[in-house]
Structure formats: C-alpha cells, structure tokens
Amino acid sequence: MEIRKCEIFDNLEGIDTGWIGLKSLVKITREITSRKTESCKETKETAYFISSLNPNQVSAKEFNEGIRNHWSVEVFHYTKDVTFKEDSCKCNSNHSAQNLSVMRNIVINLFRQNGYTNFAQAIRLVANSIPILWRMLSA
DSSP, X not given: OEEEEEEEEOOOTTSOTTXXXXXXXXXXXXXXXXXXXXSOEEXXXXXXXXXXXXXXXXXXXXXXXXXXXXXXXXXXXXXHHHTSOGGGOOOOSTTHHHHHHHHHHHHHHHHHHTTOOOHHXXXXXXXXXXXXXXXXXXX
8 A cells, every 4th residue: 555645846956056047946755665575664755846837836746646657658668678578589680679669568468468577478479379379369
C-alpha cells in the first residue's frame, strides 16, 4: 500500500538562478507499507522535482499523476535496455535501429498480452518453441 503526498512551492528564494525557466519546486512524500511477509515493513521516501510550470497552472494532483506516470515509461525503457540490451546494439545502418526498436516493442506488448511480466523468462520460453510462439501470435 502506498500513500503519496504532493506539495508545490513557488517560493524560490535561495535556489540557484541557473535553472532557466524554473517556476516551482515539487515535493513528493511516499509512505509505503509492504505486506509480503508476516510482518509489515514500512518505509518513507521523499523526492524533489523542479518544474517550469506555475503552481496556479497545475494542481498538486496533476503533478503527482504526471510524476507517477513518468515511471511507467521508465520501466518500459528499462526493460528494453536491460532485457533486450537495446543500448548495446551496434545496428546503425539506414533505419535498422528504429526497426529493431519497433520489433522489441511488439515483442514486449505480445508478452504482456499473454500475461508475462518476466520478459527474460518469456524469451527463453519461446526461443526454442515455434508452437508456443505461434499460439502467442494467434491469441
């Protein structure tokens, strides 16, 4: 269970003026209770963000949702970088890098559609089994 609190500050006194366009600071406090074991583990985290938006333009709720949604994009890129080793790919002729990226996206979405969350395990599963791969494609 996670409880998030978002605060926006527009008092930038004492903040380095080198941040061009800085209009507000955002503070996210997360209280997390984990119940994976018999005893509950509680942690509290605080993260700070800078923004070029005025606090009267965006509500704390919208900031909170935007920050939270950003991490789902990061998880997607982490999967592509770590599991599919996208960053170490040496393909760079014509459109090969973009084409391979599209193929990785298709594979990730195909695995998700078939209920897999561990993509390394799913790759091992289908790597040597055309019938399993065909079932996924035709589902």
